[in-house]
Amino acid sequence: MEIDQLKNLLRRYFEGTLTQAQMHLLREALADPVNQHAYYDFLHEWELGNPQILPDTEADWLALSGRLNQPGSLRTVAPTWRPLIRSSRYWVAAALLVAALTGYWKRDLLLYHHYHTGYGSTKSVRLPDGSEVTLNANSDLKFSRFPALIGQREAFLKGEAAFSVTHLSDHTPFVVKTEDSLQVSVLGTDFLVYSRRERSKVVLTEGAIQLRSLKSGGAPLLVKPGQVVNVNSRGNFAVSQSPRPAEHFCWKDDRFFFDNTSLGEIGEQLQERFGIRLLIPDSALAATAISGNYPAANAEEVVKMLSTILNLRYSRPHPHEILLQKNLNFQL
Incomplete structure (x- = not known):
């Protein structure tokens, strides 16, 4: 596919005017790694021209100036001089590293919605697909901005969260992924996912979910309401039946x-x-x-x-x- 044709399809996708036939063409084109690189470049270009977040520069400046005016907030450091040839090599390496990290950060920011809670706080959020999530303290969640391109709604969790997933008319699956290689696949249900220190726990109260551990490589596990599944550091499942599964969600209160x-x-x-x-x-x-x-x-x-x-x-x-x-x- 020509690059101009790809850009036109991507532009229409971002604007929400893509037909089903064009969506099929776009998915086929993005299977090519060369087109995937072009996708990220154009996504960044489009985001610059269509910003989703407008910074409050006046408020940011007031906050910064307040910190600068605090006693001891500024220090004078004497410069350390090094030979230009030696230091330039390190400047080039540092510049390349910063560019790589900045590129990854921008790509991650453009591709996912990000949600975070600090210590001692919880947060309830409504995802773009209508699903509701309550994050426990010290947790991070990111959710795909363009699920139609990858064929599923992806949520990446660090910490603990309670999910109430909305069923969509096109049956787009909802998948929760954790750092310890656990995948929770659902269509419409209420469940809890805990993932810390290379171990996980999943509690199901309503509906049906399927668990898969990429660590163990074992067969997927179908979880029934009322079941609690603990996952150890090797990815092995231990299933038990809880008479009161809702008590695992009590941190919300x-x-x-x-x-x-x-x-x-x-x-x-x-x-x-x-x-x-x-x-x-x-x-x-x-x-x-x-x-x-x-x-x-x-x-x-x-x-x-x-x-x-x-x-x-x-x-x-x-x-x-x-x-x-x-x-x-x-x-x-």
Whole structure:
């Protein structure tokens, strides 16, 4: 296909005026790696002429000037001179690296919608296809801007999120991918995906989903409502039936659900959600497990609850650390 013809098809696609026959031609053309490079170049060109985000330069300048006016915000650094021939080689290498990283960043920004939550916060978003997602704390999600070109709606997750996927009339599949090579394929359903530290968990409350691990290379797993699937670092599945699968979503209401969960594992959850380290020097205490559904909006409320239930004491040796110990006059 001629480059001008490809550009014309892409322009019409970006404008939303492409016919089904033209969409078929475009998909065939983009199967060629040469045309894929042209696609990224033209996408960047089109985005520059049709910006989707308009920066608030006045607000940005006010924020920057406020930081510059703070005491100690500026430092004077004496220049270090090096021979021109030697330094130029490093400048060229640095320029190439910056160009490569900038190109990747721009491409990623143009191809995906990005959503993020910090420590201690959750966020509910409506995706362009109408699906709804609630992100747990310290999580990232990106969603494809042009699903028609790849034949599916792709979501890439780091962290934890609850999905309510909208079924489309053209049956375009919805796929969630994680960093540990797990793929969750759905058409219309409610489910949760957790993916941290090279392990994942999937909980299904309604509909049907199919799991595939690219690590293990095993056969796809069809998950039924009420099932909980834990995926280890090797990509192996462990399926269990939960009598109350909705409790796995309780973090949306500032609650914690523990199912024979050890204090050490609870500490991992506090690190993930709030950026707080739970220090438990006593290994026997760290192995103590509890069950239940408890309200807690922050790490200290969780530790207070644990202290009350198990008759423990805690202290804050550092703003980002909580030390949990047995009471001296009490033995577990």
